[in-house]
Amino acid sequence: MAKIDSVSPLAPASFPQLVPVDGVRFATAAAGVKYKDRTDVMLALLDPGSVVAGVFTRSSTRAAPVLDCQAKIGVPSDAGAAILVNSGNANAFTGARGTDSVEAITLAVAQAAGVPQERVFTSSTGVIGEPLPHDRITDVLSTLTSNADVNGVAAAAKAIMTTDTFAKGAQAQVDVAGKPVRIVGIAKGSGMIAPDMATMLVYLFTDARIEQTGLQALVSGINERSFNCITVDSDTSTSDTLLAAATGASGVSVDGDRGFAEALEGVMLDLAHQVVRDGEGATKFVEIAVSGAASDAEAKIHAMAIANSPLIKTAIAGEDPNWGRVVMAVGKSGAKADRDRLSIRFGDVEVAKDGWRSESYSEEAAAAHMKQDHISIGVDIGIGTGQATVWTCDLTHGYISINADYRS
Amino acid sequence: MAKIDSVSPLAPASFPQLVPVDGVRFATAAAGVKYKDRTDVMLALLDPGSVVAGVFTRSSTRAAPVLDCQAKIGVPSDAGAAILVNSGNANAFTGARGTDSVEAITLAVAQAAGVPQERVFTSSTGVIGEPLPHDRITDVLSTLTSNADVNGVAAAAKAIMTTDTFAKGAQAQVDVAGKPVRIVGIAKGSGMIAPDMATMLVYLFTDARIEQTGLQALVSGINERSFNCITVDSDTSTSDTLLAAATGASGVSVDGDRGFAEALEGVMLDLAHQVVRDGEGATKFVEIAVSGAASDAEAKIHAMAIANSPLIKTAIAGEDPNWGRVVMAVGKSGAKADRDRLSIRFGDVEVAKDGWRSESYSEEAAAAHMKQDHISIGVDIGIGTGQATVWTCDLTHGYISINADYRS
Structure with a gap:
């Protein structure tokens, strides 16, 4: 089972030399x-x-x-x-x-x-x-x-x-x-x-x-x-x-x-x-930036729905640019969205624009971005000026191994 | 990889003989x-x-x-x-x-x-x-x-x-x-x-x-x-x-x-x-019954928070009667609860009562229940008469395997 003894692959190179704070x-x-x-x-x-x-x-x-x-x-x-x-x-x-x-x-x-x-x-x-x-x-x-x-x-x-x-x-x-x-x-x-x-x-x-x-x-x-x-x-x-x-x-x-x-x-x-x-089992650091929402609070609801979606997190673990799952998460979030104004980016790659796969979409370019260990997903809801950025990690076999048998 | 060809271990023995419906x-x-x-x-x-x-x-x-x-x-x-x-x-x-x-x-x-x-x-x-x-x-x-x-x-x-x-x-x-x-x-x-x-x-x-x-x-x-x-x-x-x-x-x-x-x-x-x-990767069928909530709607919010918790679902996959995670899920759900009135059952085993581990709690009895393929979790919030029952499955390596690379 369970406890992972190796250091996260996403850890900083070393602990910083912290200066003393008076008092x-x-x-x-x-x-x-x-x-x-x-x-x-x-x-x-x-x-x-x-x-x-x-x-x-x-x-x-x-x-x-x-x-x-x-x-x-x-x-x-x-x-x-x-x-x-x-x-x-x-x-x-x-x-x-x-x-x-x-x-x-x-x-x-x-x-x-x-x-x-x-x-x-x-x-x-x-x-x-x-x-x-x-x-x-x-x-x-x-x-x-x-x-x-x-x-x-x-x-x-x-x-x-x-x-x-x-x-x-x-x-x-x-x-x-x-x-x-x-x-x-x-x-x-x-x-x-x-x-x-x-x-x-x-x-x-x-x-x-x-x-x-x-x-x-x-x-x-x-x-x-x-x-x-x-x-x-x-x-x-x-x-x-x-x-x-x-x-x-x-x-x-x-x-x-x-x-x-x-x-x-x-x-x-x-x-x-x-x-x-240091997220359990994490192999990817993921930044999710949502813009164009009805408000900042609504942007954060969309961003958290994406960040918490097991389907998106497993796709990232598999280095799969599965943008359909991002559409799903925006749709289920409960915050306002218009399917036909939605645009999505993986890194610099425009994946979807105005509610459909982008004309310029290159699966190869998107897949190349997914191979990095810092993934950035950009979503423009297209209906307002609200924005939010949140951070998460992927969902891997490591997470299951750690959590399926921690107490025993 | 991805597609799992074997039939779910939780599948019914056979497809029923369905009678024709006139019209x-x-x-x-x-x-x-x-x-x-x-x-x-x-x-x-x-x-x-x-x-x-x-x-x-x-x-x-x-x-x-x-x-x-x-x-x-x-x-x-x-x-x-x-x-x-x-x-x-x-x-x-x-x-x-x-x-x-x-x-x-x-x-x-x-x-x-x-x-x-x-x-x-x-x-x-x-x-x-x-x-x-x-x-x-x-x-x-x-x-x-x-x-x-x-x-x-x-x-x-x-x-x-x-x-x-x-x-x-x-x-x-x-x-x-x-x-x-x-x-x-x-x-x-x-x-x-x-x-x-x-x-x-x-x-x-x-x-x-x-x-x-x-x-x-x-x-x-x-x-x-x-x-x-x-x-x-x-x-x-x-x-x-x-x-x-x-x-x-x-x-x-x-x-x-x-x-x-x-x-x-x-x-x-x-x-x-x-x-x-037929949940992806499922090995356990899980029934979650919440009673004693402020309303039926609040009971369902608690039940769904439990059913959707990755920590609970992985614990079930590991056959671990990890009731602390149930406390966590009730706490985060957003529905009303009082920590010191909470009671929890796994099957017939009273695990926690009035906000702490039950006097009669037997880890062996709870662990025995977790080995079954039908798990039932009962939670009494202790503050009202609202109730709800929901159903889910566990979260396993099979889920990660299926979803980390479905499109590729």
Whole structure:
């Protein structure tokens, strides 16, 4: 069966050399929550004055740590803060016992780190429905707090992995009013598809100074164009969490600064694409750009219908320029379309125009594009100005192998 | 690669011995539309006085024959009628040329069969985006009309197949006011998943006497509980068509008769299940029953989220009682749920109750149920009285093999 040990063919050549972000320190430990012989807990300690923003899954069965984070985001405080993440167990669908575990962990972190409990944010990722052995986590807290170091972010990216085949990191530096501001991010997961809802988690750190409400607005907005525009298999985790922390240590205020917003978007998009590149069984990275829809929201509905279609994803796996399936997906999406105005491109190859196969269509040229490992599908609905771009991967035998027997 | 030549392991033991229905005659021919050495056109001739009802795909990119049928359904006429179906080419996304083909075929059928053109209904199923060589069909019309026979329905079920691994037929006889009425149905397809949108097609014939509006109301209503409750992979065809014809030849009026409605529902459900049993790559037939939802409509949203989840379908393929994925699907569905009231059953095994793994849960008992080829998943949302049942199949390597390279 099941677990794939080789690194995704779409992985970046190497993990980036991430620069330290002033005001945040990291530590990791091997607590044995489930995995043996690897780190499975990471702690990030944020200096006093840091603000924290977050975006979370909308699942109605979301996990206890998600509910706890949601309650704490935006509560004003000048104290320090902490983010603790464990892999191996999602503490999801664990009833009152799950809430107790979150309480025990956040209390212990607060004491060990000397921060208020309402400033301790946790995430858990891994198997669902099993009680979290939270003692194993609280047992390593003193080690974590004493080892915390500004250079620990790469180790943190590794500690939060579950079935990821590579650690995911990205960064940016931007000058605001002539002074440098840094943004560093790490992520784990394969979109919504990681087995047993081992989930998508994202942590962003910047030394920028920014109001919490401003940071929240920024990450919520960019999240719609980055993480909410990726899909591996349409299945949504019970634990998806993004936390963004601004320590203010650079002394540079970025409220309303466009350069900072663009740099942050670059980091988030980079991480979102890395999650797709680690999609289970993925062999192709697929960009789907829809234009000419009735609105941006309708364009995204079309794009997601294409990105989630098993028939399209299997055709891409087979390197088959099967544009008829794109017509099908647009038709079923529920968003407005006019069959006779639809145009489709695979890469630079115009496949269909105004509701039929293009006069200039070359099956050979389209097939050549499908052989690449970066596939781009362009669809013009032809009825308006709405547009959206989403990213996904193909659906392969690897996906079946990984998911048909993960728990056993 | 691609085409699977062996019959689905979930196929019925044999095609049923279908009784003739008075007032309808069938003929088939090998027109060479695309396939060689097999029949690919079927004609059903309906006696004067027949009424025809229909249900069609809601795809916004639906094919020319579908649009033509929709325009003709319900137009009153005492004349005879005809249904002509070809396999091998869907005449979908073929622009004005597609409309011309429908016009040419319906005109020729009208002349050959001596019925008005607005009483000729056609369906086309197979490859999308290729012009339909309609001359090959009109060339065999005189053969078809002269061979038409009341006993031809089994041959008709075969002629409409594309990648189906078995022909699908069902029937019922019901006494109304002490007199027998017959219902016979045939179908093709593997739900919404057949490659290149080779589609789901269903034809029902009865000798009952019934108003067209009454027949339409019956099939529209039952369709919601039968064909609209199956899914193989969430992909919706551009050509899905169901036509129901009542010849009235029995002389028995069934308007408002409950026994007739139940018999019709039995035939439609039987055919719907057969379509799932021929789902591409299917090795398990899966029934998903949701209760306790806020409404019946919300129950169906939950049930379809479960039925379409790739993670659940692959777990079933792997015979893994992975109930955490059911929690995930309920959570993402968008319909109302309360995590802490959710209960889940696999077969007779209570897996989860009130938001956590059941006290009595036995992994061995659940795993034993998953080894069967008929899997039943029961979910109680615990917040209302809404219920729905849907049917699907598992997602296997066979599905990937069939769909990753169908056109090539």
